[in-house]
Amino acid sequence: EVLEQKLAVIFEEFGIDKTGDVLDSAQAGRMFDEMYLEAILNPEKVEESVDSIIARLQDQVREARTTASVLGATEDLEPGEAQRLLTHPLPYWVERMTVSYLKAHGGQAERKGQSWNITWPDGEIYTNVIFTGKEAERFPTARHLTLEEPRIRGLAMRLPRFAPGQPVPVVSLPGVPKEINGVWSLWRIAITTMEWNRRRIMPLLLADDGRVFMPTARHVWDQLLMASPKVCSILDTQVSQIAYAQMHKAAEEQGKPIYEALVQEHRARIAREREKADYAFAARRKTIERIGLPQVRNYRLALLAQEEKTFQQQIEERAHVYPEMVALLMIRVEGDGDE
Incomplete structure (x- = not known):
């Protein structure tokens, strides 16, 4: 138990990759065999033996990480x-x-x-x-x-939401051609897990003729950041509700590729976590299998199997995502033609 606690500290400090490389080495196997033999012959000195092994492992992990940082690939600096x-x-x-x-x-x-x-x-x-x-x-x-x-x-971080039925302001925006008339909105598309979340922001312009203009929506967003819009009037409640319903439907259609990309990114992250964990568990299993005493070896293998089972349950829970699509802003845009 003392050894497991101290190894956990090394894993946390240096990460699974480099620590796993060291633990999977033949030299580490000999060190563990020596430690277990010392624990049997001199039980009162077991903590001293563990501390000595941990210190040697830490030195090896530091050396491995330093070597990787020296020899690893580096990206060229880009002045642009x-x-x-x-x-x-x-x-x-x-x-x-x-x-x-x-x-x-x-x-x-x-x-x-x-x-x-x-x-x-x-x-x-x-x-x-x-x-x-x-x-x-x-x-x-x-x-x-x-x-x-x-x-x-x-x-x-605490952006307010635009609620269904909330009055939609009518805005005149410099830099937007006068033929551009429609409802513009800003949406947050996100996925959330137990300990991880990712979000994207999507501008959307729904013209009066029912067409969706994504590039123009980004242009309107840029103009809102640079120019000073003028609020001309407010749509009444019923018209605002209709506008929200139409925009929500368009946002679901246009936001689907963004949501799918977020899910794919999350799946790739989970796959990387599984790969690292599988490598670490395999390295630890090989180390334990080198233990000479069957009772000790079997006990350690049983503990490792339980730990691996717990990890698999946790990773399955983290794989589930909860989608979110929220309107942050909605306005009716009327271009004034000024460039």
Whole structure:
């Protein structure tokens, strides 16, 4: 039991792959045989013997991992990718999200030169706030808000849902051709398991003639992020309910490939977990089978079989997924033709 507990620590620290390689070696087998012999001859020194074996195993695992990191394949650095990350508009989106939220929920956002003074709805005040990395370099004393900030991350993670029957606003949006008229919506498609979840966001535009325009939906999304839409009116309740029902049906059809891709990704992840676990159990089984004493060997094999059975039950439970499709936003778009 002492050995199993300490081996579990090694598995947790170094992972199954490298630890399994070491445990499957002939040298490890000899070490375990020596330890069991020492435990029989000198029971009072069993913990010292276990500690010695564990220390030697840790050294071997570290060496194996170091070798892999030195000889393993490395990807070429791509300056273009680095430049893309530096110019990504995420900080601007975070700024837009924060300022819009404050204005809509009773807070305040006041521009002061290059920074903001913001007041949260609960009265907490942030002064001298900036959002971009370039601004942070220019103004090192300013407060740089990113998604690492709990309040900001909370805005992004706790997106409100658009409920059936909720009034749909009619929006005039610069940058959208005037012939584009229809209902635009944003959907979250996700799968959830006991300990894992993945989600995708899908924009959707359903034109008045019943056609679905996916590229135009993405363009409208971009314009919503860059331009300032104007709310012209609100659809009445009955018309809003009809619009939601039509959009929900279209979202189910257009979102099916996205859902199937998420499921496939999850199945691949489960398959990788099974493969790693099978390798680890096989390595441990070979090690146990080298034990000379039949009673000890059979006892250890029985424990391993029970552990493997428990793992298989757990992996089967994790294989089940729960689908989700939620409307996050819905508006009627009327292009104003301005480019």
